[in-house]
Amino acid sequence: xxxxxxxxxxxxxxxxxxxxxxxxxxxxxxxxxxxxxxxxxxxxxxxxxxxxxxxxxxxxxxxxxxxxxxxxxxxxxxxxxxxxxxxxxxxxxxxxxxxxxxxxxxxxxxxxxxxxxxxxxxxxxxxxxxxxxxxxxxxxxxxxxxxxxxxxxxxxxxxxxxxxxxxxxxxxxxxxxxxxxxxxxxxxxxxxxxxxxxxxxxxxxxxxxxxxxxxxxxxxxxxxxxxxxxxxxxxxxxxxxxxxxxxxxxxxxxxxxxxxxxxxxxxxxxxxxxxxxxxxxxxxxxxxxxxxxxxxxxxxxxxxxxxxxxxxxxxxxxxxxxxxxxxxxxxxxxxxxxxxxxxxxxxxxxxxxxxxxxxxxxxxxxxxxxxxxxxxxxxxxxxxxxxxxxxxxxxxxxxxxxxxx
Amino acid sequence: xxxxxxxxxxxxxxxxxxxxxxxxxxxxxxxxxxxxxxxxxxxxxxxxxxxxxxxxxxxxxxxxxxxxxxxxxxxxxxxxxxxxxxxxxxxxxxxxxxxxxxxxxxxxxxxxxxxxxxxxxxxxxxxxxxxxxxxxxxxxxxxxxxxxxxxxxxxxxxxxxxxxxxxxxxxxxxxxxxxxxxxxxxxxxxxxxxxxxxxxxxxxxxxxxxxxxxxxxxxxxxxxxxxxxxx
Numbered sequence: 001x002x003x004x005x006x007x008x009x010x011x012x013x014x015x016x017x018x019x020x021x022x023x024x025x026x027x028x029x030x031x032x033x034x035x036x037x038x039x040x041x042x043x044x045x046x047x048x049x050x051x052x053x054x055x056x057x058x059x060x061x062x063x064x065x066x067x068x069x070x071x072x073x074x075x076x077x078x079x080x081x082x083x084x085x086x087x088x089x090x091x092x093x094x095x096x097x098x099x100x101x102x103x104x105x106x107x108x109x110x111x112x113x114x115x116x117x118x119x120x121x122x123x124x125x126x127x128x129x130x131x132x133x134x135x136x137x138x139x140x141x142x143x144x145x146x147x148x149x150x151x152x153x154x155x156x157x158x159x160x161x162x163x164x165x166x167x168x169x170x171x172x173x174x175x176x177x178x179x180x181x182x183x184x185x186x187x188x189x190x191x192x193x194x195x196x197x198x199x200x201x202x203x204x205x206x207x208x209x210x211x212x213x214x215x216x217x218x219x220x221x222x223x224x225x226x227x228x229x230x231x232x233x234x235x236x237x238x239x240x241x242x243x244x245x246x247x248x249x250x251x252x253x254x255x256x257x258x259x260x261x262x263x264x265x266x267x268x269x270x271x272x273x274x275x276x277x278x279x280x281x282x283x284x285x286x287x288x289x290x291x292x293x294x295x296x297x298x299x300x301x302x303x304x305x306x307x308x309x310x311x312x313x314x315x316x317x318x319x320x321x322x323x324x325x326x327x328x329x330x331x332x333x334x335x336x337x338x339x340x341x342x343x344x345x346x347x348x349x350x351x352x353x354x355x356x357x358x359x360x361x362x363x364x365x366x367x368x369x370x371x372x373x374x375x376x377x378x379x380x381x382x383x384x385x386x387x388x389x390x391x392x393x394x395x396x397x398x399x400x401x402x403x404x405x
Numbered sequence: 406x407x408x409x410x411x412x413x414x415x416x417x418x419x420x421x422x423x424x425x426x427x428x429x430x431x432x433x434x435x436x437x438x439x440x441x442x443x444x445x446x447x448x449x450x451x452x453x454x455x456x457x458x459x460x461x462x463x464x465x466x467x468x469x470x471x472x473x474x475x476x477x478x479x480x481x482x483x484x485x486x487x488x489x490x491x492x493x494x495x496x497x498x499x500x501x502x503x504x505x506x507x508x509x510x511x512x513x514x515x516x517x518x519x520x521x522x523x524x525x526x527x528x529x530x531x532x533x534x535x536x537x538x539x540x541x542x543x544x545x546x547x548x549x550x551x552x553x554x555x556x557x558x559x560x561x562x563x564x565x566x567x568x569x570x571x572x573x574x575x576x577x578x579x580x581x582x583x584x585x586x587x588x589x590x591x592x593x594x595x596x597x598x599x600x601x602x603x604x605x606x607x608x609x610x611x612x613x614x615x616x617x618x619x620x621x622x623x624x625x626x627x628x629x630x631x632x633x634x635x636x
Binding site: 015016017018019020021022023024025026029030032033037040041043044045314315318320321322323324325328399400401403404405 | 440441455458459462464465475485488489491492493494497499500501503505506507508512516517519520521522523524525568569570571576599600601602603604
């Protein structure tokens, strides 16, 4: 059947007929148009916006707290190596974390001192000792015997007193955060440490490893308290001559001291990290929690964006019918995802920062390095963009003809 | 194809589904629409008029047949090229207005203009002029939810005609409106498109507006049929 029009004189003959529009939106114009449309759609549905942002914020807070707590635990294990000014560590063979083992000897100390490019080598002693409390109880401390006058083995983070005060008879530095635990200890307080009368002459802040909190005494006193022979050492600390290659010195020391493990500072830190990640459940546990946090963010954003697409199918169909391509809709979703990631990260990181700054107990405070803020933002934007793929796949299948049904 | 021809379809068939479930919505339709014509495509529900409108709108490919839109051979175009054709040639008016709820009236009208490459300023100026032409100069910043049904459909008319695409396709533009508003919107569409030189195809079964058409084309059971005696 035909219903052809007889093309007779048009009643509009005098009218200038509309012509095809040949202009096309350029690259930036398409991004701007679709991006602003996407943002307006997001902010129009405020309930969905709040739900999606909640998911991102939850992921950011959970992920940062888990990662921050892991870093805090890692820091507890590495803080000694990280903070003392030692270039090369000589430790008992088989050492994989900051922990003593078979004592090192004076002979080994002397061989280290005789090695080329070793500027100085000093012993360090470290062992647990009990502080007798006035109420009859006892609290353990990790007593560090540090050697004057260099004090290469600490203390650091000194908040009260001077390191040289350790030269006074019976002088010990305790951890400020443990003062209550140690029976309300103050500057000048006298305590019994492994049967020896000692006096608090200074305090450090935050030196709380997995083991009991560090306390510092000059090495001679520490050996007396710990009943350690003068020729037995927990570690040997080495300072490398200025300009000398640390790795080359480490190799020389390793050759000279075959019954020990010799590591540069960097290598020792890496060894501890490797131990924690591979030999303990800590890395797995916190890694899993962090990944779970990210997954929660991914799934929340994916479901939210997908349901937003389903709810607004007619709008997207209309856009397609009007001439929007799949690429245009991808731009719209991409901008939405980036905004979700950025705003969610900003809110989440703000919460993390205020919560961490509100924590005063160094035992609990997660470590959030400044890089974490950038990494989190990039990661969450990436997660949100990945989450938008599900919505985009649905939109790719959308037939624009649906708007006529 | 004549330069006075806006649309030409030859032997268009459209089959949905396959095998025993196959349903033929269009059965060899031929249609020619002249440039500047205001045509109404009329038929009962399920007659194939929406399918035909979808094919005219380049949003649905026919199963068989050939089509030309202002000289462009649609049957030779890849699917990926169709969005560009739609932007170049077609303004759409949908049954339920299909305005973007998050955008103001002005932004809704400016949207297809921005997609066509109008600058933001030019798109907004053209959108404001067109909204003024449909009597909504005081509603530029209103969201669709703040407008009545008739006002929304007038925004939809403005969105379709803004920028002057040569072809306007309207799908049941009065379906969601009361009789008075439906008549007003159709009269407005007719007046505006006549002044601006658009070709218009309106799908409708609202016989109250048939008299506004330059021509009505009837479709039943996927085929063009002669108009009933009372038309």
